[in-house]
Amino acid sequence: MSATDATSTVHAHRSALIHSLGDPAKLGIENSYQYFDDGLLVIEDGRIAAVGEAEKLLPGLPAAAQVTEHKDSLLCPGFIDTHIHYPQTGMIAAYGEQLLDWLNNYTFPTEQHFQDKEHAAGVADIFLTELLRNGTTTALVFGTVHPESVDAFFEAAEQRDLRMIAGKVMMDRNAPDYLTDTPESSYKESKALIERWHGKGRLHYAVTPRFAPTSTGEQLAVAGQLLGEYPDLYMHTHLSENKKEIEWVKELFPERSGYLDVYDHYELLGERSVLAHGVHLSDCECERLAETDSAIAFCPTSNLFLGSGLFNLPKMEAHNIKVGLGTDVGAGTSFSILQTLNEAYKLMQLQQEKLNPFKSLYLATLGGAQALKLDDKIGNFSIGKEADFVVLDYNATPLMSYRMAQAKELEERLFVLMTLGDDRTISETFAMGRSVHQR
Structure with missing residues (x-):
């Protein structure tokens, strides 16, 4: 989708999304994270306004909201x-x-x-x-x-x-x-x-x-x-x-x-x-x-x-x-x-x-x-937190792209990112909702 109003303060990013909810050692693995295969991260004035399934959140966006799609990618907090x-x-x-x-x-x-x-x-x-x-x-x-x-x-x-x-x-x-x-x-x-x-x-x-x-x-x-x-x-x-x-x-x-x-x-x-x-x-x-x-x-x-x-x-x-x-x-x-x-x-x-x-x-x-005692401000996609996040490219290198094609579960995809990934995996970095690095 393309923006209809470049002055809109609402920006949304559509992609697979993941963020941590707490320490797996305390909560258990299954309760420690939230993942959306087709997710939407909505940002207003540099802060997280909403996060969830794209199909549920898209209809509620302002008409002038800008929506950026990140294909074959995973968004996570900075x-x-x-x-x-x-x-x-x-x-x-x-x-x-x-x-x-x-x-x-x-x-x-x-x-x-x-x-x-x-x-x-x-x-x-x-x-x-x-x-x-x-x-x-x-x-x-x-x-x-x-x-x-x-x-x-x-x-x-x-x-x-x-x-x-x-x-x-x-x-x-x-x-x-x-x-x-x-x-x-x-x-x-x-x-x-x-x-x-x-x-x-x-x-x-x-x-x-x-x-x-x-x-x-x-x-x-x-x-x-x-x-x-x-x-x-x-x-x-x-x-x-x-x-x-x-x-x-x-x-x-x-x-x-x-x-x-x-x-x-x-x-x-x-x-x-x-x-x-x-x-x-x-x-x-x-x-x-x-x-x-x-x-x-x-x-x-x-x-x-x-x-x-x-x-x-x-x-x-x-x-x-x-x-x-x-x-x-x-x-x-x-x-x-x-x-x-x-x-x-x-x-x-x-x-x-x-x-x-x-x-x-x-x-x-x-x-x-x-x-760092900053979890009220950063660290995940909770509503109101500062919109610092990164876009991870599943196809950053030929080897990663090939390996990802074999991955069947989210856990495996994460492990591949964390084992084969490096600076090439970061396609874009955002601070307070603003792009501060593009590969």
């Missing part, structure tokens, strides 16, 4: 990346190291250049373009220690009207002089960035101590102070990624009972706290994460790439811990959430566990939104 480093875009696929050496040899020298705002702006543009090419519409993002890096990122995200979360890294020890701040400067600079950006449009600020080894107790206390002053801020850091890292934390904080207890002591845990990795967590730490309603970002590609270990998703489910999916670029090797799910499936197989495609859908969309 992907949500709960842990990624935009300054590391230029060092993705850096060879040969595990975490601590990788930071010293690759990460820190790369991040040095982000004191130059023009450089940061150029990388932010490339980074956001890659996210949208891969169907990611929301991300929780590390900047660098430089305020300029955060200003550049937020300016680029605001221009695209994207829901993004980011923060300035806080790092006052165990890093090169050119990348360290102080407790006082990190407080002052973070506070200025919060005042400038937090809650502006679709943007949010995250207090961002890199990880316990690069912050003194004084700086972590300052991070907790900021969270107390602005209760709706996010807290974003790393936790228990690598065994040598964990031993280092014990040496640096001998008075604390473990890695998580360092953050807990400085009041950094809470409903908007997202800790990346959590590969090596004790039962006591899992219990405390659940008690504080903190979330873990599951980053399979980087955990495999850096040889960090295998994330225990069933253990997190048993403890009722919120889990989102993270690409963790640049240790992660792809911006694609689909490719990240491919690696997550394999990682689970190594533990004699299965990752069901409907669980993968949940992790990539609504689960990420819940981990």
Whole structure:
């Protein structure tokens, strides 16, 4: 169908549609999603106005509504990346190291250049373009220690009207002089960035101590102070990624009972706290994460790439811990959430566990939104939510097209998308109902 009035605020997209209703581990597979083989997604003023069977909804559309058909495609909510480093875009696929050496040899020298705002702006543009090419519409993002890096990122995200979360890294020890701040400067600079950006449009600020080894107790206390002053801020850091890292934390904080207890002591845990990795967590730490309603970002590609270990998703489910999916670029090797799910499936197989495609859908969309405390705004096609969504092409590659022809069930089609899919599978990405990427 073609539009009769280009000024209409009602736009509808007709295609197969799927969205997650909740965690399959809690609801059961059959109750965890909603699917329409011939569906209609109705958008008004950038928000979801209706979703359902096309034949039922089409007659009720305004005469001037625009309707776009997406053939041989599947529409789903925009992907949500709960842990990624935009300054590391230029060092993705850096060879040969595990975490601590990788930071010293690759990460820190790369991040040095982000004191130059023009450089940061150029990388932010490339980074956001890659996210949208891969169907990611929301991300929780590390900047660098430089305020300029955060200003550049937020300016680029605001221009695209994207829901993004980011923060300035806080790092006052165990890093090169050119990348360290102080407790006082990190407080002052973070506070200025919060005042400038937090809650502006679709943007949010995250207090961002890199990880316990690069912050003194004084700086972590300052991070907790900021969270107390602005209760709706996010807290974003790393936790228990690598065994040598964990031993280092014990040496640096001998008075604390473990890695998580360092953050807990400085009041950094809470409903908007997202800790990346959590590969090596004790039962006591899992219990405390659940008690504080903190979330873990599951980053399979980087955990495999850096040889960090295998994330225990069933253990997190048993403890009722919120889990989102993270690409963790640049240790992660792809911006694609689909490719990240491919690696997550394999990682689970190594533990004699299965990752069901409907669980993968949940992790990539609504689960990420819940981990970020944004499920009132994004994550599925509930009425009133922001219309961030992607169009997945069943015929993106010759192999996928051939494989899809053999698929008999929805579960199988989803699994093919999540195993063979990558940026080529994303034919279009929408933010607030507006096209922000076309393949």
